[in-house]
Amino acid sequence: MTIALGFLALILATLLGWLLKQSFNTQPWVAEVVGETAHHGPLGTNSRLIALLTLLAVVSSFFALILSAYALRMELGDWVPLTEPQLLWINTVMLILASIVFQWTRNAAVKERQARLAPGLLLTGLLTTAFVIGQLVAWQQLQSSGQFITSNPANAFFYFLTGAHAVHIIGGMYVWARATAKVVLGTGDAPSIARSIELCTIYWHFLLLVWLVLFGLLLST
């Protein structure tokens, strides 16, 4: 459980540091004129960003716990390391490209270059779909070489991890599809579209990071 604990320590330390800053040396029992306390107000950022970051913490906790289970289960006698299909390298490249194109689209959205949005979003969608299909093909390759989910715990974890990751990608694709539909159909206002693209980009980078960690772990064990 060290992995999950390390992750939690990180999150809780962030939270604690921030709370300390908010509460250190305050005297809550003193009534003040509001003007003086103005800087103590809510965080001056986008609520959706806060919600997204919170969601990312939840998703990180989810994956950290699976990795903890992985580390614990690995030490038992019946574990036979799995040789990952080479296809995963190509899939990884697809996902990295998707992230890069999404970042490019986001920059265009922030700079209000509307013409670049549609091609950027569509290309991202294509690359991401390629990644998901690539993962499915990797599953097929494993199956046809006789590596089923029940064959070995290493296999079971491989299917579970890649499946869970793909489900998160598909969830992100739902938000991506809504933004893309707005851009292509010309409905929705520019600032709100830019906001969703910004948030989507963060989510894509996050899932890329998760994938790199998972892939690294799968390769090294």
Add this chain to the structure above:
Amino acid sequence: MAYVAIADRDHEIEHHDPQTFITKYIWSQDHKVIAVQYGLTAIFVGLIALGLSALMRLQLGFPDQFSYINPENYYQFITMHGMIMVIYLLTALFLGGFGNYLIPLMCGSRDMVFPYLNMLSYWVYLLSVIILVTSFFVPGGSTGAGWTLYPPQAIMAGTPGVDWGIVLMLLSLAVFIVAFTMGGLNYVTTVLQARCRGMTLMRMPLSVWGIFIATVLGLLAFPALLVSAIMMLLDKALHTSFFMPAISLMGADPGYTGGSPILFQHLFWFFGHPEVYIVALPAFGIVSDLLSTHARKNIFGYRMMVWAIVAIGGLSFIVWAHHMYVSGMNPYFGFFFATTTLIIAVPTAIKVYNWVLTLWEGNIHLRVPMLFAIGFIFTFIHGGLTGLFLGNVTIDLPLSDTYFVVAHFHMVMGVSPILVVFGAIYHWWPKITGRMYNETLGRWHFWMTFIGTYSIYLPMHYLGFQGVPRRYFAMGNTEFMPESAQDLNAWITVSALFVAATQVLFFINMIWSLSKGPKSDPNPWHATTLEWQTPDHPPKHGNWGHELPVVHRWAYDYSVPGYDDDYIPQNVSADDAPAGRDHGGAH
């Protein structure tokens, strides 16, 4: 740049006043209506779980007198009783119910930041409840694996509900976690983003603090349950071997290889222990506010209380394996977890001292909510102290499988939070409905519940010391158990049925109050917090009329020297509350 509270920017949150009955009360996005929906659903399943416990007690008190209770049923009753009470009643009621109602009102916001997501959260929760209740009616019935669902027995033939029950249970838990995550994102974001002007973090009422930190715990801990539920579903449906060891079943090989049941226990309790505090922290917060309001005194050591909540939240993640002393893990782990368990008692004890010191020299009004709050201090100290016993490995080993443990966790996370739930309902009832309840009936309800629960659980500690094992359907003839143990069991059963029956008083009182109760004052307890200062009573959609409140002080300005009234609401500025001037509120 001029400061504008997030909640003042109207374009951030759009409010369309609901028009029809359906948008107002069914598909509602109003946090207050959603809170009531959560509350009613939770209480409904809670009543089912109460009925199950009565059935269990019938068997234990009067063995084999009831033909409709057999060993299989008995295990199904245990499992569903535990799971429903902990997750579908307490977690949903404290966070979905009170969290939804109190966070926006106490923070001075118009609603949750994402009202649509909030509505979705309730409906997904309802779906999880429906899946759960369905499992009673499928072939084989609900699962009888015990509320901890330990493998391998949870998914092996011989355990009741192994075909359908366990699958629906795991599915329902997964759906519940999705619902909770949607709600939790809302609570966290609302506390961080939508507080009104002047409401600094260190001016928030402790109720909000408790709910906020409990939500953070839930968001980080529930994934552990989700991971274990998915992995167990895979073990059950696809015959993977995450948890299932190589095992022989009636001479046949079910095809599992060397999985680790201990791994499940680690994951389960990694969620399970924080879950105790997910239930306890909101109760801590709410009880602090009840004590302060009804003792007309500021809470003792507010900052200490906040930091104790935060510290308990952090520590609750490193004590989980004290539930697993008997699992055969490395003894050095036991040493570590016994130490952390004792450490977490420190901030908890600080809270108890501060509650008692809040009462000291207070102007105590023994109204119904206050009775329940003080009752909570008793039961919580009781359950907490036996927790220190069980936190030590050497004491836990012999007691682990006895009624001592049952008595301990029912005192600390059954009776105590339920007393707070009742106290909170009585306290905020006038705000939610605009009507008062019958005070006398409420007192009867308190005293019968309080004395009744003691008469159930005190003898159980004694049974535990006698070595009476828990989880057994029937005790049989054993030498170490005196015959009087059975008499005690019969007594406990009678008490339990009595306590269950007295809850009718509560429902009669509330239903009577809804139609015939006298109209209440907008602030009947003369409380300082914002929810009592709403322009409408009960508050309408959007909570605050045209203008959001502005907060000038903390939530605990009770009996401030030099002022006529013994309370100054949070939204009264220093200029508006000079000595000797009446600033609203009936005497």
